[in-house]
Amino acid sequence: MTVALFTLGGTIAMAGTGSGGVVSRLTGADLTAAVPGLAGIPLDVRDVEAVPSAALAYRQILDLVDAAGAAVADGAAGVVVTQGTDTLEETAFLADLVWPHPEPLVFTGAMRNPTLAGPDGPANLLAAARVAAAPVARDLGVLVAFNDEIHAARFVRKTHSTSTATFASPNAGPLGHVIEGAVRLLTRPPRHAPLPPVDSDRLAATRVALHTVTLDDDPALLDALAPGLDGLVVAGFGVGHVPPDFAPALGALAARMPVVLASRAGAGSVLRDTYGAVGSETDLRRRGLVCGGLLDPYKAKVLLRMLLAGGAERAAVDAAFARHG
Template identity: 35%
Template sequence: MAVTVLTTGGTIASRPSPRGDVQVAVPGSTLVVSAPAVQVREVMLAHSFNLTRADVLRLARRILTELDDPGVDGVVVTHGTDTMEETAYLLDLVLPPGRTVVFTGAQRHAAAPDADGPRNIADAVRVAAASATRGMGALITMAGQVHAARYATKAHTLDLAAFASPGRGPVALVRDDRVETIGRPARPDGFRLTELGALDARVDIVPVYLDADGVQIAACRAAGARGLVLQALGTGNPTPGVLREVEACLDEDIPVLVTSRCAEGPAVPVYGAGGGADLAKAGAVFAGSLGAPKARLLLMAALAAEADTGRALARLRPHLPAASGIRS
């Protein structure tokens, strides 16, 4: 099986600088030298916390170009872990059915004596080449675990098993040279990359906390936000000040997706008396178990693809997972 590895930088391609901090410095040809039978192409050399939407769209175009080559069976992307889940999710939204792209990175820099990058790359190549993972879409592979991009989140700042899929778990495991699948992620019809343009619809994420007055929402609206993602309390509850500002957004045809700040469980409109049920009554859309960063990208994609707010919401609704999204 022919696999292409696209490198973008991140900790996996970093070394300590003379000042003592860690900076990207390892070119792709050096990074992937230990992985046999792959083609390596360097796309960029950057920390993922510095990436822009333009960078991610450029990477997505490059991935789809590689997959158009009939000689390429799968693609691996090395990427910094900070925003890997967002890049992988956006790619999953535009990846055609039947294809697999595997993202991987590292928690320890390339000069560390116990660097985890080489194993993660080797595992990712195995996953990309495995017939069992064909058509799973975008995946994230680290520390022997394979997570669907739709559900994966960075759950630990330093642990080698940095990613988790809260409430679901991995879709596969890599043991020695074998890829063992556990389930397959649901993949609703997505978007064509050409529909997204520059992905320039402004969508902001606003957290909710004790006695939040909604001033951030007012500022987002004043800054020209075309959509809003609310990282709400519990099952999706606002404070009184936040509810007022969300209602103001909806009155101005600014769609609002409601997520939960909890690590597990869906956002659902349960409580009245100023709770999530009142958000739903006002017209906010509950995002189920989709996390806020992914909800933001989904809403951005829908607003880019559809000028009408109602049609945009119709496009994104199939992507809002409930309590369960993996079929055995």
């Protein structure tokens, strides 16, 4: 019952460099050697390029998903990916959109690097390996194991810049926990069918932007943002509201490209038809914006870019957001 381990760097793999700060240095062998309890889980360790997660790109994650799928085809019971936490909520969701296998693909990392007292990387790696090896974790898609909690990639968010309990799923809660070494699931949300593969060149050429609306915002910023875009995500106030003078500008953009309306609130859904003022969610949907539902702006951007890179037309974009959001 081998678990494949792919290491991508990040805080979990950082070591000291004197006065210059910590950088990614530790290999997968270094990481596993520091984890009591891993001896009972055979690991196939594969070091990938060690970079901060802020340096990762879609293509790297999609290539990693392909490699993880090959490991599963070769008999791995599941796969663990270690990386930095800065973009983990986005990379895990991207992987979840395309992961077709019943075997678990589990992302994890650390908030305290190994040079600090109480580093959390070893415990997170052990929990992730246990989840990846657990038969009960099959058919859940991509998961995030952190702080002995198990989260669905489509729900999880990084909620704190430094806390070891940073990962949470505000709209759903954790799917389960690792308790005394055992994987205990509380719920099993249904999976969505994976998106079809996308062409690398088309993905690289697909440009999707995210604009977060703020108090007394300037709609002229959209004019500067729009040229060359294939799609736009707007993180609106609350349930999906923007200043009134944003509404016609967004409507004009929605006539040219998909514009997805999400909420900047951090939890909860964009509504569809509760408020009726200019700039409300009802008004914006009438102007052609796509309702992002429960998807936060970062995940909405990932989904929209993948859909557009795959050649999805407007109706397919609407349907995908209705399904995932």
